[in-house]
Amino acid sequence: MNLLGWSYRYVGPPDLRALVRPDAEGRSILSASDFDDWVSGLERVELAELFTFVIDSAGVLRLAPRRSEHVVCAGGGPVLGAGEMSFREESGQWVVGEVSNQSTGYCPDISSWRAVVEALDAAGFEHPPGFTHEVVFRRCPACDQLNIVREEDFVCVFCNGELPREWNVDGAGR
Numbered sequence: 001m002n003l004l005g006w007s008y009r010y011v012g013p014p015d016l017r018a019l020v021r022p023d024a025e026g027r028s029i030l031s032a033s034d035f036d037d038w039v040s041g042l043e044r045v046e047l048a049e050l051f052t053f054v055i056d057s058a059g060v061l062r063l064a065p066r067r068s069e070h071v072v073c074a075g076g077g078p079v080l081g082a083g084e085m086s087f088r089e090e091s092g093q094w095v096v097g098e099v100s101n102q103s104t105g106y107c108p109d110i111s112s113w114r115a116v117v118e119a120l121d122a123a124g125f126e127h128p129p130g131f132t133h134e135v136v137f138r139r140c141p142a143c144d145q146l147n148i149v150r151e152e153d154f155v156c157v158f159c160n161g162e163l164p165r166e167w168n169v170d171g172a173g174r
Helices: 032-039 044-048 110-123
Strands: 027-029 051-056 061-065 079-090 093-099 136-139 146-149
Touching (some): 027 032, 061 110
Antiparallel strands (some): 027 061, 051 061, 051 079, 079 093, 136 146
């Protein structure tokens, strides 16, 4: 654990990790003007979609088009947070509209919000008070399958085993 929270290693399919290339990671966004410069080249349709995001190990927000893989956006490294994010213009400024921790490559805990909010605050973005869509990830101790917990039902969809209440996707990554 560092000052911004836990670090998450990539736990997704190896074939997606193989897509990582030098200098192909997501765009580092240190300020609203960085975002404005980046989106000036995007189509309006692309702006209306969610973006793939990660908070890198230095606490910096990185963005990529939605259909990008989180591991590519992160350059293959560990992250402090990951998910999807949307932006909208309000009174001539970009603000975060929606933000989730939906990343099946890193499976961050909902506590990763702390790192997300730190990065957004540092870049000067107004944002919601928490994830607008929280995803609860758990690994089944019985069959080792990754699960998304819905409606507080902590039961493995693969083997009906009981899922832990605490995040356990990659214990070595914390």
